Amino acid sequence: MTPARGAACGKVILLGEHAVVHGTPAIAAGIERGAEATVIPAPEGRSSLHLAGIEHLPGEAKTPLCHAFAALLATFPDLPPVRITAESRLLPGGGLGSSAALGVAIARAAATFATSTGSATSVDAAQILAAAGAWERVFHGNPSGIDTTAAALGGCFLYTRAEGASPLALRHDVWLAVGSTGTSASTKSMVESVARLFERKPEVRDHTLPAITALVRNAALALEAGDLKGLGHLLDLNQMLLAGIFVSTEDLERMCLLAREAGALGAKLTGAGGGGSLIALLDARSDDDAARAAAPVLAAWRAAGYDGQLARIS
Ligand code: MEV
Incomplete structure (x- = not known):
C-alpha cells in the first residue's frame, strides 16, 4: 500500500498575537516552509509516531509529544494502528508555527489513510482542525487556534476565536x-x-x-x-x-x-x-x-x- 501523505505550511502572525488569545482579532498568513507526514499500516500492530528519528508511542511515555499524539489519534476513533513519520522544517518554539504545522500534516495524513482504508468515509476541514487543535492544546494549553488555522489554510486572513478565519x-x-x-x-x-x-x-x-x-x-x-x-x-x-x-x-x-x-x-x-x-x-x-x-x-x-x-x- 502506498503511504498516505499530509502537508501543512508554517505561519507568520502579521499583527495581533497574544491579544487574539483574549478574544480580539489578529492577522496571520501561511509561509512556504512547513511540515510533512506519511502514514502506513503499523507493522508492529500498535500506533507510533516517528519524529526526527525518535519513536513516540501514544500514552506510554510522559512526554508532551506522546500525549499530543494520543490526543490527535483519539479524534480518529476507528483508525487502525498506524506508523506515522513526520518532519517539520521550522524551528520548534521559533514563532513560525512548527507544532501546528506538524499537527495539521499528521492529521491530514491520518485522514487520507482513514478514507483510503475505509475506516472513515470522508474527513472535512473542520475535523482536521479539531484533530490538530487537540494536538496543539497539549503543547500550548490555551491556544487561540490561529496557528493551526494558518497551517491548514495558508493565504492571509483575519482571525478571531469566535468567528475563525475570514480571508483578506x-x-x-x-x-x-x-x-x-x-x-x-x-x-x-x-x-x-x-x-x-x-x-x-x-x-x-x-x-x-x-x-x-x-x-x-x-x-x-x-x-x-x-x-x-x-x-x-x-x-x-x-x-x-x-x-x-x-x-x-x-x-x-x-x-x-x-x-x-x-x-x-x-x-x-x-x-x-x-x-x-x-x-x-x-x-x-x-x-x-x-x-x-x-x-x-x-x-x-x-x-x-x-x-x-x-x-x-x-
Ligand atoms: C502563537 O503563534 C500566537 C499566540 O497568540 C498564541 C495563540 O494565539 O494561540 C501567542
Whole structure:
C-alpha cells in the first residue's frame, strides 16, 4: 500500500498575537516552509509516531509529544494502528508555527489513510482542525487556534476565536524578511505570563486589547488597499504594545531596529515572542523589488549574528 501523505505550511502572525488569545482579532498568513507526514499500516500492530528519528508511542511515555499524539489519534476513533513519520522544517518554539504545522500534516495524513482504508468515509476541514487543535492544546494549553488555522489554510486572513478565519483580499503580494533570534521560547509559558499580567493589572489589559484591535482592523484595510507604508507603521506600533506586555526581548528589539535602519517599512516579533522570530515589511511590489529590499536587511542581521530569509504572502 502506498503511504498516505499530509502537508501543512508554517505561519507568520502579521499583527495581533497574544491579544487574539483574549478574544480580539489578529492577522496571520501561511509561509512556504512547513511540515510533512506519511502514514502506513503499523507493522508492529500498535500506533507510533516517528519524529526526527525518535519513536513516540501514544500514552506510554510522559512526554508532551506522546500525549499530543494520543490526543490527535483519539479524534480518529476507528483508525487502525498506524506508523506515522513526520518532519517539520521550522524551528520548534521559533514563532513560525512548527507544532501546528506538524499537527495539521499528521492529521491530514491520518485522514487520507482513514478514507483510503475505509475506516472513515470522508474527513472535512473542520475535523482536521479539531484533530490538530487537540494536538496543539497539549503543547500550548490555551491556544487561540490561529496557528493551526494558518497551517491548514495558508493565504492571509483575519482571525478571531469566535468567528475563525475570514480571508483578506490583498491588493498585491506582500514581502517580508523573516528573521530568527536563534533562541526559542515555550508558547505555553509566554501565553501564561501574559494572562498573569492581565490578571494582576487589569488596566494593562484594558489599554492593550482595544489598542491592538484598532491596529489589526487598520492593518486589514491597509493590506486590502495596498498601503505598505501605513502597514509598516502599524507593525511598529504593535511591536511597542507587545514590548509593553513583556513578550519582546533584547534580540528582538535589536533585530527590529536593524531592519528599520536597513529600509524595512516596519518590524515586529511574530508569534509568542520571548525569542523566536520577527518579521520586517519590505518596500516591494515584485519579486525583484523584494530581493533588492531584503538584501540590506538580511545583511544587517547576518552581520549581527542572526539568520533570516525572504517570504512572500500572497
Ligand atoms: C502563537 O503563534 C500566537 C499566540 O497568540 C498564541 C495563540 O494565539 O494561540 C501567542
